[in-house]
Amino acid sequence: MRNQDRPFVGRQDELTLLRSCSRTAAEGRGQVVLVTGPAGIGKTRLVEEALRPDAPPDARAQAGPAGAPARVPVGRGYCPADHAAPALWPWQQALRALARHSGRPAGFTAALDLLESAGTRHAPDDAASAAAMRFAALAGAADAVLSAAAEPLVIVLEDLHWADTNSVELLRQVAGGIVDSRLLLITTLRALPDEAGDAARELSRLDSVQPVPLRPLTTAAVRDYLASLGPLASSTARAEEVARRSGGLPLLLDAAARDAGAPGTVAIRDLVEALLAQLPEPARRVAQVAALLREATDAELVGQVAGVDGSTAARALDAAYRAGLLTRTASPAGAEARGFEFAHGLLADGLADLLGAAERREIHRRAAVALQARPSTVPGLAAEVAGHWRRAGRDEEARRRAAQWARRAAAESVRALAYDDAATHLLAAVEAARQAGAGDPELAETTLELARAYYLAGALAEALRHCEQAAEAAQRAGRGDLMAAAALVVRWVNFPLVTEAVPRLCRMALATPQPPAVRAQLLSQLAAILSETASGEAARQHVDDALELARASGDAQALLDAARAREMLLTGPDDAQERLRLAATAIEQAERLGQPLSALFGQQWRIRAAYQLGRLDLVDESMAAVAALADRSGLPLASWHRLRGVAARAVLEGRFATARSANLEAHRLGSRAGDAQAAGLSHAFAAYLAMLRADTSELADDFWPALEAVPPSPLMTAFRANLLLLDGRREEAMAWYERLRWLLDDPVVDVRWGGVLVLLIDLVEAFGDPPAAEALATHLKPYAAYPGAIGMPTVFFTGSVQGLYGRALSHAGQPREAESALREAIARDTALGARPHVVLGRLALADVLRRLEEPEAAATLAVAAAAEARRLDMPGPLARADRLLADLAAARRATDPLTPREHEVAALVVQALPNREIAARLVLSERTVESHVRSILAKLGCVNRTELVARWRP
Numbered sequence: 001m002r003n004q005d006r007p008f009v010g011r012q013d014e015l016t017l018l019r020s021c022s023r024t025a026a027e028g029r030g031q032v033v034l035v036t037g038p039a040g041i042g043k044t045r046l047v048e049e050a051l052r053p054d055a056p057p058d059a060r061a062q063a064g065p066a067g068a069p070a071r072v073p074v075g076r077g078y079c080p081a082d083h084a085a086p087a088l089w090p091w092q093q094a095l096r097a098l099a100r101h102s103g104r105p106a107g108f109t110a111a112l113d114l115l116e117s118a119g120t121r122h123a124p125d126d127a128a129s130a131a132a133m134r135f136a137a138l139a140g141a142a143d144a145v146l147s148a149a150a151e152p153l154v155i156v157l158e159d160l161h162w163a164d165t166n167s168v169e170l171l172r173q174v175a176g177g178i179v180d181s182r183l184l185l186i187t188t189l190r191a192l193p194d195e196a197g198d199a200a201r202e203l204s205r206l207d208s209v210q211p212v213p214l215r216p217l218t219t220a221a222v223r224d225y226l227a228s229l230g231p232l233a234s235s236t237a238r239a240e241e242v243a244r245r246s247g248g249l250p251l252l253l254d255a256a257a258r259d260a261g262a263p264g265t266v267a268i269r270d271l272v273e274a275l276l277a278q279l280p281e282p283a284r285r286v287a288q289v290a291a292l293l294r295e296a297t298d299a300e301l302v303g304q305v306a307g308v309d310g311s312t313a314a315r316a317l318d319a320a321y322r323a324g325l326l327t328r329t330a331s332p333a334g335a336e337a338r339g340f341e342f343a344h345g346l347l348a349d350g351l352a353d354l355l356g357a358a359e360r361r362e363i364h365r366r367a368a369v370a371l372q373a374r375p376s377t378v379p380g381l382a383a384e385v386a387g388h389w390r391r392a393g394r395d396e397e398a399r400r401r402a403a404q405w406a407r408r409a410a411a412e413s414v415r416a417l418a419y420d421d422a423a424t425h426l427l428a429a430v431e432a433a434r435q436a437g438a439g440d441p442e443l444a445e446t447t448l449e450l451a452r453a454y455y456l457a458g459a460l461a462e463a464l465r466h467c468e469q470a471a472e473a474a475q476r477a478g479r480g481d482l483m484a485a486a487a488l489v490v491r492w493v494n495f496p497l498v499t500e501a502v503p504r505l506c507r508m509a510l511a512t513p514q515p516p517a518v519r520a521q522l523l524s525q526l527a528a529i530l531s532e533t534a535s536g537e538a539a540r541q542h543v544d545d546a547l548e549l550a551r552a553s554g555d556a557q558a559l560l561d562a563a564r565a566r567e568m569l570l571t572g573p574d575d576a577q578e579r580l581r582l583a584a585t586a587i588e589q590a591e592r593l594g595q596p597l598s599a600l601f602g603q604q605w606r607i608r609a610a611y612q613l614g615r616l617d618l619v620d621e622s623m624a625a626v627a628a629l630a631d632r633s634g635l636p637l638a639s640w641h642r643l644r645g646v647a648a649r650a651v652l653e654g655r656f657a658t659a660r661s662a663n664l665e666a667h668r669l670g671s672r673a674g675d676a677q678a679a680g681l682s683h684a685f686a687a688y689l690a691m692l693r694a695d696t697s698e699l700a701d702d703f704w705p706a707l708e709a710v711p712p713s714p715l716m717t718a719f720r721a722n723l724l725l726l727d728g729r730r731e732e733a734m735a736w737y738e739r740l741r742w743l744l745d746d747p748v749v750d751v752r753w754g755g756v757l758v759l760l761i762d763l764v765e766a767f768g769d770p771p772a773a774e775a776l777a778t779h780l781k782p783y784a785a786y787p788g789a790i791g792m793p794t795v796f797f798t799g800s801v802q803g804l805y806g807r808a809l810s811h812a813g814q815p816r817e818a819e820s821a822l823r824e825a826i827a828r829d830t831a832l833g834a835r836p837h838v839v840l841g842r843l844a845l846a847d848v849l850r851r852l853e854e855p856e857a858a859a860t861l862a863v864a865a866a867a868e869a870r871r872l873d874m875p876g877p878l879a880r881a882d883r884l885l886a887d888l889a890a891a892r893r894a895t896d897p898l899t900p901r902e903h904e905v906a907a908l909v910v911q912a913l914p915n916r917e918i919a920a921r922l923v924l925s926e927r928t929v930e931s932h933v934r935s936i937l938a939k940l941g942c943v944n945r946t947e948l949v950a951r952w953r954p
Contacts, residue, residue: 006250007228008049010221011042014212018050018186021210025184026072026152032175033186034203037214039346040251040268043188046214047156050186072184073102074154079162080294081345082387085380087166087418088115091141092379094155098148107148114141126491129597130456132637134417135673138166139636142173149183159345160189165420165457175206176672216248225253251344272350278323282308283316287325290317291342291351292363298339304370305363325351365392368401382409383425390428399436403429407446410453419457426450440477444470448482451489463490464501471505480512488521492564494532502529517555520546524561531568532750540569560589560598567605571749573782579609580618587625596633600626600641607645607793614788614832623649640669640678644685644794651689652789652797654835654872659689680710681794684719688796691722691762692836694876699723714743715752718759725766737763744775754783754790758798761807770812777808784821787828799837800828807844818848839868839877846884859888897939905932909945910952 014035021031035043051074075098077090086092095112099105114137145155157163157171174185187203203209217225223239245266246256255271276284289306303313317340320326325347326340342348352360368388374381386405392398406429413422430446438446451466467486474482487505490498506526514522523546530539543565550558563585570579586602603622610618623645630638643666650659663685670678683706690698700706707723710716721736740760747753757779764772783790784805791797798804806821822845829837846861866881898906901922908918915929922929933945942948 006045006254007225008045009224009228010217011046011049011214014046014214015050017210017212018046022050022072022154022184025154025182028182030146030149030178030181030183030185030208032171032178032203032206032209033184033212034209035186035188035212035214037190038249039190040249040344041214041216042250043214044158044344045250046212047186047188051154051156072152072154073098074156075101075108076156076158078341079157079159079164079167080380081159081162082383084294084384084387085164086383087164087413087416087421088141088170089380090157090163090167091115091170094157095145098153098155102153107144107150111141111144111148114144126597127455127458127460127493128637129595130417130419131458131673131675132597132635134166134169134419135637136633136635137417138170138173139672140634141170142177145174146177146181146183149178149181152182152184154184154186157185157187160187164418166416166418172203172206173672175203175208178208217243217246217250217253218248219243222246222248222253225250226257229257251346268346268350269353272347272354275323275325275347276351276354279316279319282312283319286313286316287320288351288355289363290320290326290340291348292355292360293367294342294348301367301370305366307366361391361393364388365398368392368405372405382406382412386425386428390432394435396436399432400438403432403436403438403446406432407449410449414453414456419453422453423450423457423459423462426453440473441479441482444473444477444479444482444486447473448485448489451486455489460490460493460495461497464497467505468501471508475508480509480514481518483512484509484514484518484522488525491525492528494529499529499532502526515553516549517553517558520549520553520555520558521561523549524558524565527565528568531565536569539565543569556589556592560586560593560595563589564598564601568751571751571753573754573786576609576612576786579605583609596629596635597637600629600638603629604641604793608791611789611791611797612786614786614828616832619649636669636673640666640673640675641794643669644681647685648791648793648796651685651692652799652836653833654874656689656693656873659685680706683707684795687719687723691726691759693874694726694879696723696727713752714740714748714756715759718756718763721763722759725763730766733763734767737767741769741772744772744779747779755792757783758790758801758804761804765807765811768811773808773811774813777805777812777814780805780808787831789832789834799834799840800825800832802828803837803841803844806841806848810844810848815848815852819845819852822848835868836872836874836877839865839872839874842868843877843880843884846881850884850888855888855891859885862888898936902932902936902939905929906936906948906952909933909936910949912949 018033018035021033025031035046037043075094075096077092077094077097079085079090092112092115095108095115099108099112102108157167160168160171163171171185171187174183178185219236219239222243223236226239226242242253242256246252247265252266252268252271255274256266258274276287279287286302286306286308290302293302293305299314299317300310302317303310306313308316317326321328321340324343327343329339329341355363365388368385371381371388372385376382382405386402386409389398389402389405392402406425410422410425410429413419413425426446426449430443430450433442433446447466447470451463451470454460454463454466467489471483471486474480474486483505487502487509490502503526506522506529510519510522510526523542527539527542527546530536530542543562546558546562547566550562563582567579567582567586570582583602583606586605587599590596590598590602603625606622607619607626610616610622623642626638626642626645629635630642643662647659647662647666650656650662663682667679667682670682683700683703686698686700686703690696707716707720717736717740721733721740724730724733724736740756740763743756744760757776760772760776764776780801783801787800789797789799790801802821803825806818806825809815809821810818822841826838826841826845829835829841842861842865846858846865849855849858849861862881862884866878866885869875869878869881896903904922905918908921913921915926915933918924919926919929936942937944937948940948940951942951
């Protein structure tokens with residue numbers, strides 16, 4: 001009995017839920033439904049029932065313009081086992097079906113074009129570019145799918161447990177925005193921890209996902225099933241026996257019901273043998289051949305492999321269809337011809353298991369030979385051929401062919417940005433080549449391809465392991481070129497395994513003759529690693545040699561690598577001009593190579609140097625270039641850098657609303673891409689804004705747990721101490737400050753050192769540490785020689801370092817030097833447009849002038865600072881200004897002998913008003929005024945009113 005002819009029982013709750021989700025999606029709130037359960041539990045049948053055309057109106061239709069039901073188009077895609085199809089294949093199937101049948105193909109064609117164009121891409125050279133390109137492609141496709149779902153739409157993706165990584169990621173992307181669409185996305189997935197755990201867990205965490213777990217049919221449901229078959233007895237006892245023998249799996253109910261009294265349970269083999277027995281003898285072998293071909297069940301190919309003519313194969317497949325082994329399906333190309341697919345994967349497995357091992361190997365060999373004769377443009381052909389050769393035997397030819405076709409399949413996967421799939425194919429290729437007795441050169445080349453696939457997929461530990469294996473094989477073969485390639489796979493990342501393995505690989509390759517450009521790249525790679533491991537002098541020598549070789553060779557990649565390695569070594573205050581020169585080199589070579597992210601990094605260096613030099617014109621030029629790169633490349637990482645630059649500029653200038661908005665948008669973009677580092681930088685930005693405004697409301701609810709998860713470093717310790725202080729946890733802040741204090745005497749100078757110095761000033765002031773202030777001033781002085789700001793384009797820029805230097809001098813007991821530095825800082829920050837830092841500079845200078853006994857000047861600065869802090873919404877600095885003004889007023893009162901009334905009288909006396917008029921204005925008697933005037937003259941030591949006018953200061 002065919003699946004669609006079997007009674008449908010026992011799933012009423014699940015069916016109601018699915019139909020409710022369909023109705024909700026059609027009304028404008030899209031949803032993902034995750035139907036889970038073991039093989040044979042009825043996942044596909046449940047979906048078919050929920051979407052069948054004659055279902056109740058709310059299951060498949062909505063009212064059309066004239067009140068008639070309007071069918072919702074459905075697109076289905078299937079995930080084949082063993083990576084036997086190209087990346088994103090289920091999505092491509094579903095979108096092709098929708099483009100054919102929806103009546104509005106344009107939107108689906110746009111999404112399909114984005115998916116199919118992945119196969120024509122040139123693979124990037126580094127993991128960051130690979131991740132960015134992959135995310136851009138999938139995000140674009142997700143947006144196109146959601147845009148097409150402006151009208152009600154259903155997509156069904158079957159067997160998600162076999163899905164390629166990109167298909168799962170695209171599903172996650174679509175699920176992230178589905179609630180604002182009219183799309184119902186249904187997936188089926190085996191809920192087995194070893195097979196589907198990661199995908200299920202990833203999806204189940206999303207709010208837009210509705211899980212629908214299926215469990216074995218109950219005895220009551222089995223009784224309903226038996227009763228629907230006719231006058232057959234359907235007692236409770238019989239139903240219990242059938243439920244026991246079938247395990248409650250709908251697929252096995254018929255076989256279990258045929259002989260309910262038999263011992264044991266029904267196996268798939270029993271069902272398959274019963275169905276196979278219904279076929280004529282010649283058709284049985286054809287059906288078994290089709291079972292091994294799985295996805296390729298067209299009559300021509302089955303006939304070729306089975307050794308029969310096409311018409312015989314077609315009749316055999318039709319007989320298998322009538323027996324319930326196969327179902328009909330539209331051809332992949334959408335033509336009128338129809339093919340077949342197995343009614344259930346378990347049936348195909350069962351048929352294949354009936355064949356002997358030798359017979360299976362021979363069928364796989366014939367299938368491989370037949371398929372490899374087909375055009376190479378057929379999607380997924382290489383993976384399918386490789387799979388058949390892999391199962392065709394252990395002889396040398398089969399192993400070599402398996403390795404050859406697996407490498408082809410991997411190349412297709414890399415072009416499609418499916419790096420995990422490429423690694424899977426290449427693992428099989430390496431193993432097959434080794435079993436075929438391949439020599440060291442071939443093993444080194446294939447292992448290098450595997451290492452590169454792992455690197456592009458972000459699996460760095462695996463990439464390094466295979467780089468070392470490839471290098472060893474290359475060394476045995478005397479292939480210095482392959483040794484160099486092994487050393488250059490994992491690049492521009494840093495973690496313990498890299499710092500151990502990559503220098504060793506570089507030195508191994510450098511010990512052999514290398515072309516100048518390759519040698520330059522190896523030296524740059526080695527320098528980049530050494531720069532992170534406190535081997536600065538050695539790193540500088542290597543990068544100097546690399547630059548010389550790169551310039552002599554004129555090789556664009558070598559020049560770019562050397563520039564990048566050199567920039568990593570620029571950690572001092574006087575590096576701005578060299579950073580500008582390196583930026584120009586990086587931008588030029590990146591454009592030659594067509595590497596937009598490398599050009600982006602060059603623009604970031606330029607922004608950093610331009611801010612330090614106070615060249616806002618250069619900052620504007622580079623920010624415009626970053627925006628153009630983002631628009632031209634379409635890479636989300638480029639857009640993320642643009643947003644981070646906007647946020648950094650806005651917070652420097654006190655445009656806090658704009659800064660928050662750009663930071664939030666960047667955070668969302670990074671989170672959508674799954675980039676934990678991007679999320680961390682958004683937290684760091686919010687932390688800096690909180691410190692600048694002295695307001696912990698800037699911190700997100702998850703800030704403190706996120707901070708706990710960050711690896712320890714001096715920069716993170718400085719952030720933590722400041723924020724604890726801001727949060728009122730002074731003792732904890734003091735404990736963390738003590739961990740930083742020693743760095744002022746024995747600094748660890750790296751790219752983060754400037755940030756540590758910037759964050760130390762508030763702590764030094766808060767904890768009253770003059771020796772630390774003096775040491776801090778010494779470290780800040782070289783930076784203070786430059787007119788601009790320091791910082792990072794991806795986080796923030798502080799104001800003129802002259803202001804920090806002045807504050808350090810003040811707390812080190814050098815008020816006159818501090819006054820000079822702070823006046824200069826206010827002028828510089830004004831030129832930069834750094835209004836928040838003008839506020840902080842005025843407050844610091846006011847405090848210095850107060851201590852220098854210039855209260856009037858201090859009060860003037862504090863009033864100006866308070867006004868600006870109020871305009872910018874800086875509650876902490878505003879409170880400081882108010883306290884300072886209150887302290888100044890209190891000090892003045894403490895040294896002023898006159899009463900408030902006497903002040904009023906004196907103010908009128910100095911205006912040359914007579915006592916009578918003063919009395920009238922103050923509503924006093926003239927005698928009282930005379931008494932006040934005498935008291936004023938006596939207290940101030942004035943002989944007469946004329947002397948009072950000359951000496952009076954309000």
